[in-house]
Amino acid sequence: MADQKGILMVLSGFSGAGKGTLVKGLLRKYDNYALSVSMTTRAPREGERDGVEYFFTDTRHFEETIEQDGLIEYALYCGNYYGTPKAYVEEQMAAGRNVILEIELQGALKIKEKFPESLLIFVTPPSADELKRRLEKRGTESPEVIARRLARAAEESEGIEAYDYIVVNDELEACVEEIHRLVDAARRAPVRNTKFINQIREELQGFAKGEE
């Protein structure tokens, strides 16, 4: 009954919540997810591969893509463009795959405005203490960077109510399965079943008018 298109889902959450690992888990465990790769004009960092972490391009090509309406959202941060190429997202959704966008609150709100049928999920660790512990445990970040990330998390926490669901990443596998169940439940929202609803409505109105 549900429209067979995949769901456009946004995964946001505090730095340290484990979004990247959850995305890998979804892609590994289920065959109906695809990860959207952003396009950017910033230079690749060491180890980043074109088409994996980002599609790297120049400003001229990025602006051409904007003009051709080739991005579903984009933003300019610190002089660099970041955006979500439309073609890949549409192809994957049409093929019935749920497309994951790993983006932040501002981008998430833009997506929801443009695509009310998108699904916004916010990932959090079980507590603020646990978030702090995870950031410290990495051992690679200076106290200043950790403090900045915690301040950023405090800001981000203001936007949680804009999301459809909040999930706690305590145990990875359980959290991956929970996200999958949420995506599955979302297929039953009226906004994702307009075709079915309109059809049954028309048929019922036909009966009511005495048509057979």
Place this chain on the structure above:
Amino acid sequence: MADQKGILMVLSGFSGAGKGTLVKGLLRKYDNYALSVSMTTRAPREGERDGVEYFFTDTRHFEETIEQDGLIEYALYCGNYYGTPKAYVEEQMAAGRNVILEIELQGALKIKEKFPESLLIFVTPPSADELKRRLEKRGTESPEVIARRLARAAEESEGIEAYDYIVVNDELEACVEEIHRLVDAARRAPVRNTKFINQIREELQGFAKGEE
């Protein structure tokens, strides 16, 4: 993490969609559901038992209950009061049970307005043709009654978008399980996790201010 309270859920749907059987299925299969029994001033019909189909009472007691704020919603139909007693709903939810209200669109909208954290589910057969077949197959209703029910269904179909989810009752057991999954997913909505969200927010803001 989720607040441990049960969910207030409304089950609506076309006459012939199988709501009653679904409710029985939920109560039989899972131990965390409770069915709210409405209170009414209309006379019991043959076979109806007090406290099972309805709590039967008189107008004076019903109006006293209204005055004492003892109903979560009520309406007057054809000179008779119908309402949902508050005490039972609150007790069951506090005990962690999801409370099922089997009511129609108007009541559902009132519930959603008063309790934004309630969950509205609309049940439908796979098609309008199938609904017609089910109504005819009962064999107990006259063509006029069937026509009236179909006309009523056409009216009700206008309200589907107000519901959180639409589920197709094609195969009973599968549908019971699906509703249970939807209720489970609903536990992850921010509106049902305000305590957790406020707590992590305060803790993060504490860190951001440099508290330890």
